[in-house]
Amino acid sequence: MIVLVVNCGSSSLKYELFDSETETSLVSGLADRVGINGGAEAVLEHQVPGRVEIEKQQPMPDHGVALDLVLATLTDAESGVISHLDEIGAVGHRVVHGGERFSEAVLIDGEVIATIEQMAELAPLHNPANLMGIRACIRRLPGVAQVAVFDTAFHQTMPPQAFLYGLPYEMYVEHGIRRYGFHGTSHRYVSLVASRRLAEAGIELPDQKIVTAHLGNGCSMAAVAGGTSIDTTMGLTPLEGLLMGTRCGDLDPAIVPYLHEKLGLTPKEADTLLNNKCGLLGVSGVSSDMRDVKAAAAAGDIRAQAAIEIFCYRVRKYVGSYSAALGGLNAVVFTAGIGENDPLVRERSLEGLGYLGIAVDPEKNNNLANERDGVDISCSDQPVRVYVIPTDEELMIARDTAELVS
Ligand code: ADP
Numbered sequence: 001m002i003v004l005v006v007n008c009g010s011s012s013l014k015y016e017l018f019d020s021e022t023e024t025s026l027v028s029g030l031a032d033r034v035g036i037n038g039g040a041e042a043v044l045e046h047q048v049p050g051r052v053e054i055e056k057q058q059p060m061p062d063h064g065v066a067l068d069l070v071l072a073t074l075t076d077a078e079s080g081v082i083s084h085l086d087e088i089g090a091v092g093h094r095v096v097h098g099g100e101r102f103s104e105a106v107l108i109d110g111e112v113i114a115t116i117e118q119m120a121e122l123a124p125l126h127n128p129a130n131l132m133g134i135r136a137c138i139r140r141l142p143g144v145a146q147v148a149v150f151d152t153a154f155h156q157t158m159p160p161q162a163f164l165y166g167l168p169y170e171m172y173v174e175h176g177i178r179r180y181g182f183h184g185t186s187h188r189y190v191s192l193v194a195s196r197r198l199a200e201a202g203i204e205l206p207d208q209k210i211v212t213a214h215l216g217n218g219c220s221m222a223a224v225a226g227g228t229s230i231d232t233t234m235g236l237t238p239l240e241g242l243l244m245g246t247r248c249g250d251l252d253p254a255i256v257p258y259l260h261e262k263l264g265l266t267p268k269e270a271d272t273l274l275n276n277k278c279g280l281l282g283v284s285g286v287s288s289d290m291r292d293v294k295a296a297a298a299a300g301d302i303r304a305q306a307a308i309e310i311f312c313y314r315v316r317k318y319v320g321s322y323s324a325a326l327g328g329l330n331a332v333v334f335t336a337g338i339g340e341n342d343p344l345v346r347e348r349s350l351e352g353l354g355y356l357g358i359a360v361d362p363e364k365n366n367n368l369a370n371e372r373d374g375v376d377i378s379c380s381d382q383p384v385r386v387y388v389i390p391t392d393e394e395l396m397i398a399r400d401t402a403e404l405v406s
Pocket of ligand 1: 215216217218245288289290291292336337338341342
């Protein structure tokens with residue numbers, strides 16, 4: 001089956017077309033700056049593997065117009081990979097927040113749309129954008145099955161002690177204030193790959209204890225026992241946990257009223273500060289991009305050095321904490337932009353964890369081949385495997401969509 005995967009942000013529409021039987025990607029692309037200044041500067045990048053990337057500049061005032069251009073490009077005689085839209089068997093949509101209602105992918109109907117709308121309270125930047133993509137696809141591809149795959153779904157197996165905050169219980173019951181966790185599709189994908197490798201090494205699924213670290217612009221970790229998430233670092237929103245590109249991660253909640261009283265920040269201003277001006281950017285004062293922060297640190301910038309130390313220290317703390325939550329550890333997995341590409345971060349994050357049976361082999365860590373099934377960078381005489389596994393959220397969405405539809 002041909003599956004179209006759609007991931008809509010507030011001003012972007014990312015897409016990838018898969019042959020779900022062979023799990024091959026036929027084309028991927030991005031419509032960017034959709035709706036900004038009326039969509040006047042919008043641009044579409046369309047990449048067929050093995051061919052030169054195509055770029056189209058065309059006004060895209062909204063996601064419907066962007067999708068029209070994507071569909072036309074997919075079926076175009078020159079740039080296309082299918083001859084007719086009928087060939088698309090299903091569409092899989094990334095949806096950020098599924099709350100407690102969705103623990104797996106679902107076929108989209110009116111009720112599902114209404115629930116995603118309700119969840120927008122908890123993900124105001126993401127769910128409304130995801131819905132724009134869903135509505136545009138329903139209009140343009142009538143009769144084609146539409147599936148929602150939620151970032152929060154994988155973490156719905158967390159037990160209450162992991163998902164409840166120490167707040168009055170009625171805040172959970174009446175307002176849904178609890179830890180939901182995000183990046184679930186990525187944690188699930190890489191933990192599946194790691195799980196297969198552990199099974200080959202004789203550790204059966206029910207016994208497997210894996211910690212996954214998704215380190216990109218947004219960063220989160222998960223503790224995965226027997227294939228299910230039992231804890232994760234992100235919470236009610238994607239602000240909690242690790243240090244990120246621009247997000248602060250774990251924080252004493254008293255800092256928020258303190259910011260108000262001392263600096264006069266309104267709740268909205270405090271929210272903007274914590275989401276957009278903290279993390280690697282805020283500590284280093286240089287950039288939210290790890291490559292820039294590393295370059296500045298190497299040139300002697302003390303703040304940049306501190307940012308990297310905090311970043312790695314938090315990963316290390318959560319490895320320790322999750323090995324306690326899991327009651328042991330078989331594997332640690334690194335994925336996403338930083339996790340897949342930064343040997344220094346991987347090495348520092350696991351420094352001093354020899355007591356847990358974790359040691360990174362510098363030779364393997366520094367000379368990675370990019371393998372879909374991942375690379376083991378641990379010292380072979382240690383009991384805990386350390387894998388670097390390229391994430392593929394789009395493939396996971398395509399797989400879920402094809403399974404559900406067929
Ligand atoms: P997103 O969360 O937006 O999908 P990515 O997974 O692409 O983000 O990760 C972006 C991060 O990956 C940035 O901080 C970037 O600096 C980092 N990154 C990408 N390539 C490298 C590299 N070669 N070395 C270190 N960091 C890298």
